[in-house]
Amino acid sequence: MKKLASMILILIILAGVTLAGCTSTGGNAAPEPTAKPASGVARLVIGTTNAVTDLNVNDYYLGIFKARTSHQGLIALNPDGSYAPCLAESWESPDASTFVFHLQRNATWHDGLPVTAKDIKFNLEYFPQKIAEYKQHWGLISSVETPDDYTVIIHLKSPNSNFLVNLLVMRAVPEHIYRDIADPAKFNDVAAMIGCGPYKFEKFDKQAGTLTFTAYDGYWGGTPSVKSVEFRIFKNQDTMIMALKKGEIDTTYMYSNGISYYYVPGLLDNPDVGFMMIPFTGVSGALFFNANKTPYDNATFRKAVSYALDYEELKNLFTAGYGSTPNAGFLPNGTYNFKDTPQMARNLNKSKELLDTIGFKDVDGDGLRETPDGKKFQPEIFARTDIADYPRLAEMIKKYLKDVGLDSKIRLADMATTTTTLNTAKTHELALSRTTPWGMMTWAGYGSCYFDPRNIGYTMTKDPKYLALVDRMFNATDEATQRQIAFEMQDYYASEMPAVALYWSDLIQPYNKKYAGWVNDPMYGIMSYGTFYGLHEV
Incomplete structure (x- = not known):
């Protein structure tokens, strides 16, 4: 009870934190030449736990860091x-x-x-x-x-x-x-880093864990107010937050992620640290079922798993109570064309009843369920390790499944293996991952890229009913039609459960208050053109 009261107090304090120096509107388009603030920033140091391993275009997090520095799109x-x-x-x-x-x-x-x-x-x-x-x-x-x-x-x-x-x-x-x-x-030459963005690549010191970009004087949009951007790579959030407290870094950055809520109490007393609360339209934690495999292609089995999960406990453990319990419609509240579908809730009796109806029963009396043909059943929970909470989250899912008689095993994987497994090989059964705001928008929008096998398709949902919804959305040009289809897609997620949102949460972004002019990018957070062109000393 005391812990819960402390959480609530921190939330109240956070809600009242003055976001001086932060903005969330304007100034993010690739800038045209314009007058710069009176005092710019010679070097901005950004701490991150997103590890970069090499300079080629296939390095996932390098691609993220390049997206608003050295490289650009249309x-x-x-x-x-x-x-x-x-x-x-x-x-x-x-x-x-x-x-x-x-x-x-x-x-x-x-x-x-x-x-x-x-x-x-x-x-x-x-x-x-x-x-x-x-x-x-x-x-x-x-x-x-x-x-x-x-x-x-x-x-x-x-x-x-x-x-x-x-x-x-x-x-x-x-x-x-x-x-x-x-x-x-396999192209890891320095030439691989030549782009056309406002910054040019300077160096990558793999041993020191630093990646540096400097302003490009020939950039068509003018020179940024931040002259140099250094990403300092940390092995974990503990050391990164310590560096923020000491003033060794100016802010933190983890793609589509904020700092863990548990670091906030230790930062609130620091007069040099401010906070930016960023609405998150992705799903921070989700369980995806691979419908290419049995029994994950069975909606009744998927619903049984969904009823086994304790969403309130997950919310408290992984968002310290700050997040919210998700709806069956998967898409977070705040999503454009959001529909309020039923809220997820644990119901062990319902979970067991559904498993019984499709033949998953304990036939040998060991407390664990076998398949309908009497064989041992041990579903694999695949979890990525580049997100710090996921190994622990996998253990929680394993515990919940054990509560309804399902014996599961966990497979942990780094980011490269995760990308291969989920995006191309499709060898996973149950996968713990997240959705990003951009991912929720792409393909036909509304999370469709994560479900449709014609795109990334974590769930490999080949149901003609769902694919027809996606195709209708592709052809919809008026807002009323798009809204209706979006509602139908959320109803589909709620009724068929191709994936389960485990919790929803906003992102907590700390920063050094010696600078003002932080701007949030919907895809890349504070790593935005608005920040790089508008940041200045207070």
């Missing part, structure tokens, strides 16, 4: 979620099958050569052939035209009103460097 997002110009100064779509982009005319690569339409065409054609994830995102493209150096015309195989979201993953590379690279995943 478009970006404003803090309100609307599309903003980037390498494309403007665009139009005469229909949902054709998209015409007009490029910035003074954009250059960091080696001084101009960025042209042919470079963009190269990226759109090269990466789907080399990296599976890009084939999933850009596989809808049938052809790309470049009538001149500054015009790119993309033709799709079929209409897709949500296609612009898929372009948000572009981190354009120069054709003159990559055209002779057979395998970009």
